[in-house]
Amino acid sequence: MSGVLVVLEQRAGQWNRMSFEALTAGQQLAAALGVECSAAVVGEGIAALTAELAGKKLAKVYGVEHALLQEYTADGYVLALEQLVKQVAPGYVVFPHTYQVRDFAPALATRFGQVLISDVIAVQAGPVFVRQLLQGKLNADYRQMGAGPCFVSIQAGTFRADTVEAGTAAVEAVAVQLEPGQIRAKAGERFRESAQTVDLSAAPVIVSVGRGIGEQDNIGIVQELADALGAELAASRPICDNGWLPMERQVGSSGQTVSPKLYLAVGISGAIQHLVGMKGSKSIIAINKDENAPIFEVADYGVVGDLFEIVPALTKAVLAAKG
Amino acid sequence: MKILVAIKQVPERDAQIRVASDGRWIEEGDLNYTINEPDAYALEEALQLKEKNGGEVVVLCAGPERVTSTLREALAKGADRAIHIEADDLGSRDTLGVARLLTDAVKAESPDLILTGLQSDDLGLGQTGVVLAELLGIPHATIIMQVEVTGSGLKVKRELEDGWFQHVEMPLPALLTIQSGGNRLRYATLMGIKKAKTKETKTVAAGAAAGAPAIALERVYLPEKQRKTEMLTGAPSEIAAKLVEKLKFDVRVL
Numbered sequence: 001m002s003g004v005l006v007v008l009e010q011r012a013g014q015w016n017r018m019s020f021e022a023l024t025a026g027q028q029l030a031a032a033l034g035v036e037c038s039a040a041v042v043g044e045g046i047a048a049l050t051a052e053l054a055g056k057k058l059a060k061v062y063g064v065e066h067a068l069l070q071e072y073t074a075d076g077y078v079l080a081l082e083q084l085v086k087q088v089a090p091g092y093v094v095f096p097h098t099y100q101v102r103d104f105a106p107a108l109a110t111r112f113g114q115v116l117i118s119d120v121i122a123v124q125a126g127p128v129f130v131r132q133l134l135q136g137k138l139n140a141d142y143r144q145m146g147a148g149p150c151f152v153s154i155q156a157g158t159f160r161a162d163t164v165e166a167g168t169a170a171v172e173a174v175a176v177q178l179e180p181g182q183i184r185a186k187a188g189e190r191f192r193e194s195a196q197t198v199d200l201s202a203a204p205v206i207v208s209v210g211r212g213i214g215e216q217d218n219i220g221i222v223q224e225l226a227d228a229l230g231a232e233l234a235a236s237r238p239i240c241d242n243g244w245l246p247m248e249r250q251v252g253s254s255g256q257t258v259s260p261k262l263y264l265a266v267g268i269s270g271a272i273q274h275l276v277g278m279k280g281s282k283s284i285i286a287i288n289k290d291e292n293a294p295i296f297e298v299a300d301y302g303v304v305g306d307l308f309e310i311v312p313a314l315t316k317a318v319l320a321a322k323g
Numbered sequence: 324m325k326i327l328v329a330i331k332q333v334p335e336r337d338a339q340i341r342v343a344s345d346g347r348w349i350e351e352g353d354l355n356y357t358i359n360e361p362d363a364y365a366l367e368e369a370l371q372l373k374e375k376n377g378g379e380v381v382v383l384c385a386g387p388e389r390v391t392s393t394l395r396e397a398l399a400k401g402a403d404r405a406i407h408i409e410a411d412d413l414g415s416r417d418t419l420g421v422a423r424l425l426t427d428a429v430k431a432e433s434p435d436l437i438l439t440g441l442q443s444d445d446l447g448l449g450q451t452g453v454v455l456a457e458l459l460g461i462p463h464a465t466i467i468m469q470v471e472v473t474g475s476g477l478k479v480k481r482e483l484e485d486g487w488f489q490h491v492e493m494p495l496p497a498l499l500t501i502q503s504g505g506n507r508l509r510y511a512t513l514m515g516i517k518k519a520k521t522k523e524t525k526t527v528a529a530g531a532a533a534g535a536p537a538i539a540l541e542r543v544y545l546p547e548k549q550r551k552t553e554m555l556t557g558a559p560s561e562i563a564a565k566l567v568e569k570l571k572f573d574v575r576v577l
Contacts, residue, residue, distance in 0.1 A: 106450030146537035184462040188490035241504030313563035
């Protein structure tokens, strides 16, 4: 067993944007180990996608095509990829850490008696896979111990998609055996709850509120700061889970990804699911009572203190500065 | 419908975390523990399904003696029974090892539906549920916001990225991992806390660890800063004045 196999994600012929970040990770891991990197695409009608991958620096591109793989199902993907991994016998299988991968990859790894090392934020010599613990408060080094392939998923923003190395690769169609009766779940159409009326991705200034605000009635002080700055009000997931602000104002992996000129985080600790949605901001200011909060790892300016004192004072100062 | 909810006890979110002297885990002695938040949503979903469809809710937790406090809290909220898998060595078991522990207890109960949170607040590997379903040979779906019992099984609402959702239908028995925010969490009532004392908590011994783990956590440590953070200090009005300077001259949004 050797080599790195990257499984890219597509839906209806469109790449998931994280696929090429995982491909970069796979190419770099293969180079570090001195082994070959290959890539696989799963679905139906994927010829254009495999042709695109044929222009990358890869030992082989595997097209896993079957009518029963047109729509994603966990059963379909586990069965198909189990057959592919057995055939290719890679040492490492690399995925983007998408919602889809989270749905099937742990089951796939189980079929090989392995455990997915999920949500990896760095790969170091060894290889050692770095992931976060305790909502980002700690990092942890993980290493594969088993003899089977090592399954890894890469967190968004860890590797740069635009550094995928170009080259030429042969495309190989992989025939997999699938029966309709093996697919137990039936997936429906994708839908959105309502038209998104707030486009946070276009906002130049965002003031975002998290758990530290304590209760819904307190959000007013953050709204006042946002108004003073002419900013959009946003939030981390728990605020929206509680119904204190609508879901469309959520920033993070399950919400919107933003890259404003200024992101002002109030009472947000900075779990990875939040950081992936906002760390591309040009300037980040964080106000939090916990000096060890992970948000300070990405902030340009940090204030450790009581937001109920600092936010009103800042609002007043901003209004005064605007005259 | 018999629903089994697999819950985990984790350190409280605002706990001060210190790395243990061997650098392989955290100091556990002075920590306060609570129910893993996504698991609290799984319990809430189970209680609501029982209220709509009848049946029984059984909570299951593996861990040392201290996890029984979390099981009692689940009973106080309305779960009917609890099962404690007594295991002091969870840290040396990987996901597959923990899922195998749970599998034995689940098989003995043969529930119609198993719910658990989509990931834990401590390890965050996000896969115990999926691995458990695979070991049991039953269908699963992850990151679920709503569950509806249909004539032939379940119809669930699955969260996808960027505000998209999808309905998925599947037969029973099945396993779902529950996302936060689908429901409002209930508090235990005084009556519930009293009743919990009369409810059954069964303790079962953990099976022996099945061979060497597939992955190992070798080292934990504080993350390195990705940016050079300038910390601003002083009284609130001083901090506000300093921030306004930054907003004017560095960030240039004023």
